[in-house]
Amino acid sequence: MKNSSADDKTNGNIHEIILNSIPSGIIFCDKNNKIRFINRTYSEYLGVSQDEVIGKHIKHYIPATRISHVLKTGKSELGFKCSVGEGKEKKILIVNRIPVIGKKKNVEGVISQSLFGDIGELKDLSKRLELLEKKVSSYREKFRSALSAKFNTSDIKGESRAIVRAKKLVGKYAKTDSSVLIEGPTGVGKELFAHALHSESRLCDGPFVSINCAAIPHDLLESELFGYVPGAFTGAQKSGKLGKIELADKGTLFFDEIGDMSLQAQVKLLRILEDKLVYRLGANHPNKVSFRLIVATNRNLKAMIREGKFREDLFYRLNAMIIHLPPLTDRTSDIPILVKHFLSNLDRTDVSFSPEAMERLMQYNWPGNVRELKNAVECSLSLIGRNSNIIHVQDLPATIGPWSSTTPLTGASCSPQTITLSDNERNLIKTTLENNRWNMANTAKLLGISRASLYQKTQKYNLSRPNTLR
Known part of the structure; x- marks a missing residue:
């Protein structure tokens, strides 16, 4: 044992x-x-x-x-x-x-x-x-950040009747999942309102996918929207590609400049809105999607329907809820509020516009609307640099300042014999370049022109980078 x-x-x-x-x-x-x-x-x-x-x-x-x-x-x-x-x-x-x-x-x-x-x-x-x-x-965090709305209703600045009404509609429409059409001329802030709609909706934690239909070539638009399977066409990625529509699943899909979408893509979009199924290019089986659609346009879609350039059935799927944004000239009372907001964003709350300069902003016709006003504030700041905290009329961009085509020239110092429009443009470009240490990209952005145009103008006016900055 x-x-x-x-x-x-x-x-x-x-x-x-x-x-x-x-x-x-x-x-x-x-x-x-x-x-x-x-x-x-x-x-x-x-x-x-x-x-x-x-x-x-x-x-x-x-x-x-x-x-x-x-x-x-x-x-x-x-x-x-x-x-x-x-x-x-x-x-x-x-x-x-x-x-x-x-x-x-x-x-x-x-x-x-x-x-x-x-x-x-x-x-x-x-x-x-x-x-x-x-x-x-x-x-995952970077992906969420890249596909998330960056603005909400508090970022919409203005107290005019039209803007107050538009903000109320954002709050009202955000409670639904229906499609929304945002109308208004270029530069009024249509994308800002789309971001706010998403941020206020129940889908706010989902992705916000923005597509500018005018910025994507027509022959590439469908592959961007719907994605494609491996080998779908010559030049396609071997791994295939996820389309923007699928990226927006359980979130919001925003089409800017919807009027520039081809009729063929409109047909496919309409089918997706009806069936909630998306076919990647070259695929035999669809993928199910669920998203809220917001579209924006600066064009008259009804006129495009009459011309055969926009599908009527798609239009009626989009126009149940409409937000109309007016041009800046119809809400000039908001200009001082917007200027203050832009200065704050640029960390220059110490700067203000002289009464004459502000009056000039109020009188200008603003063909580029709020976007042009923002660029004008940035350009004016660049001109005064850090040595002053008052923006005068002469510090405004050439298109707005005292020698613009919308303002008559007065006084000996501003007569055509004393200074020309070319002189003013040359001085504006030279000063902006100097204040930005000849950074061409920043200067072009502040002047509201392309970098190629800026290079052409520096050659035209014989402007060259100082040796100390080479």
Whole structure:
């Protein structure tokens, strides 16, 4: 009997020795979620002794464990991710959870096994998983940021009757999922209102995908909108491409300048609005999508329908809810408010416009609307630099200032014999370049012209970069 007892003890020790020698972490919990065995590998990883954990609840050491779920379902979980610790101490494991079935087919406990070689490999792979998780979180956040609305109703500045009414419509329409049509001339802020609509809606946590139909060539528009499968056409990416419409799933899809969309693309868009199914180019099977549609245009869609350039059935799907934005000349009372807002955004709250300069802004006809006003403020700031905090009439852009075509020239100093429009343009370009240390991109943006045009004008007026800036 003595020998038999000794053999049993030896066998028990052998079992423990074997389990402790396995380079994978192993824990056995009973049906009450209490730890009945933990091997050396797992205890070292958790930083505890094997003896101290026996009889303790598993959640005391691994709060996020799913052992209780496996006990309840009796189904194995293989290759699941599990986190241990919190904050900087958080570690990621990949584990198998296997139910232990008794003679009466009852779940008597669960074995949890980590999927690693030795403790060094366990820790190394855990660190790599943590790093990967951080990278994925970072990319996810960047993706969300890139596909999220950047403005809300508080960013819509103005107290004119038309703007107050438009903001009220944003709040009203945001409560629905219906399509919205935003009308208005170029530069009035149609995209700003689209962002605000999304931000105020129930879909605000979903993506906001913006597409300028006028900026994408017609032959590329469909592949941008609908995406394509690998090999759909010559030059297609080997991996295929996700279309903008699918990117907007469970969010808002905004089409700017919808009037520039081809009739063929209009037909496909109408079908998607009706069926909520999108076919990638070259695909045989559709993908289901759900999104809220907002469109904007500076064109007369009804006239385009008469000319056969816009589908009437699509128009009636879009015009149930309309927001009309007026040109800036119809809301001149908002100009001082907008100017103050732009100065604040440029971190120049110390700057103000002289009464004469502000009067000039109020009298100008603003063909480029709010966008042109914003550029005018930026250009004027560039002209005065940091040496002054008052913007005078002569600091305004050439198209708005005292020598613009809309303002008669008066006084000896401003007579045609004293100064020409070319002189004024040359001085404006030279001063703006100097204030921006000859940064062509920034200067072109402030002047509201392309970089190519700026290069042509510097050659025309014989302007060259100083040697000190080369």
